[in-house]
Amino acid sequence: MTTPPPERVFALVVGIERYAAGPSWDLPGPARDALRFRDWLLARGVPERNILLHLAPTAGFTPQASHGPADHRSLRHDLVHRLPALDGDLLWVWWGGHGVLDKDEYIRLYTADATVSDKRNLDLESARRLLSSDAVPGFARQIWVVDACQTFAEEHAHRHSLPAEQLPAGGRENVHDQVLMLAADRGQRAANDPVRATGLFSAAVLDTLQDRTEVGAAAGPADTDALFGTVRERMAALRLEGHTGQLPRLVLHGPDRTEILRSAPSPAVAAGHPVPGSAPARRPLRARADLLDALLAYPFMMDPSKRELMVRLLDTPAVQTMNRGSDPRSDVTAVYVALRRLPGGLWLWYDAVTLLDPDETLAAGLESAILAYEAGQQSRPR
Secondary structure, three states: OOOOOHHHEEEEEEEEOOOOOOHHHOOOOHHHHHHHHHHHHHHOOOOHHHEEEEEEOOOOOOOOOOOEOOOHHHHHHHHHHHHHHOOOOEEEEEEEOOEEEOOOOOEEEEOOOOOOOOOOEEEHHHHHHHHOEOOOOOOOEEEEEEEOOOOEHHHHOOOOOOOOOOOOOOOEOOOOEEEEEEOOOOOOOOOEEOOOOEEHHHHHHHHHHHHHOOOOOOOOOOOHHHHHHHHHHHHHHHHHOOOOOOOOEEEEEOOOOEEEEEOOOOHHHHOOOOOOOOOOOOOHHHHHHHHHHHHHOOHHHHOHHHHHHHHHHHOOHHHOOOOOOOOHHHHHHHHHHHHOOOOOHHHHHHHHHHHHOOOHHHHHHHHHHHHHHHHHHHOOOO
C-alpha cells in the first residue's frame, strides 16, 4: 500500500492522565505517550497544524507543546466537526487513558471530565462508524491505536450507570480502510507502568514505529499487519516476564475484509513450560506469597482500623460475608480468599490500597505482584 505525502497525513492524538473523578483515577503515562507519538509524526514531516493534540496531564507535568483540553465536549467537537472538514488521505487516531467494556460489548473511553457520578465517555464503535461514513469524505485510510482497558463495567460495581451517546454518523459506505490496534482483549486490563510513566502497549507501538521507520520517512506504515505482528511479539515477551497478562487485538474494517485478529498466548506458557531464553513463569504458591508480601509492605496494614477502611472501600459483596483475621497477615489472606475468584477483584483491591496510600514505589511493587500472580494463574490448566 502506498503511503501519502506528510502534508496529507492528519492525527487526532489524545492522552488523559488526570480525571475530574479525583486522584484515585490518575494514570501517569498517556500524556507522555501522546507527546512521544506527536514527536514521531513531526519527525516524519507531518505539519504540526495537522495534529489535533488533546492532553490532560497529571499535576506536576507540564507538556512543552500546545494542546487542547481532553474533555468530552472538545473531543466530540473534533470528531463530529473538525475531522470531517479536513482534506487528507491518512488519519491516525491515538488514544491513551481509562476505558471499560459496557454491557453491550462496546468500548467506552473516559474523557477527562468524567466524575464518579457522571462518567463522561466516548463510544469507540460509534466514533469509528462516524469516521467510516459519508460524513467524512476524506481519510480513506485510518490507523487507530487505543491503549485502554476492556474490563467489564460490572466488575467495578459502579453505583451510577454509564452515560451513552451515539455520535451523528452519515450514510454507510464501503471506501474507508480502518485498522484498530487495541491494547487488550475482551475483559482484560491494559497495564500501565507508573514508574516509567508509560502504557506497556503504547511503549511497544512507539518502539516498533521508531525501529521500523527512519526520521523523515513516511508517517504511515505500508504494512500494518506486520507492524501489529511486531507489537504482538513485544507484548508476548512482556507476558512471559510476568509484566502483564493482556492480549492485544487487531480489528480490521474495510472494503475487502472485516475481521478480528487476537494474540494467542504462547503454547509453551499455556502448557506451563518455560521458553528458552525467557523468564520462567513464577510458581503459583510463590506468586501468592509475593502478592501478600506486597500488600503487607504498606504501613497502614498494621493498623486494624485502616484495614477496616480498606475493606469498606472495596464495596463488593465478595468481602461482606468473609471471615476476617485477627492479625495483619491472616486478615489480608482472608481478603485475598474473598477476592481471588472475583473478576477484576485484585485490581479493585489495588485501587483501594493505593487510594489509602499513594506511594508510587509501593504501588509499582503491588502492580507487579498482581501481574505475576495473574500470569501464574493463566499458566495453570483450568
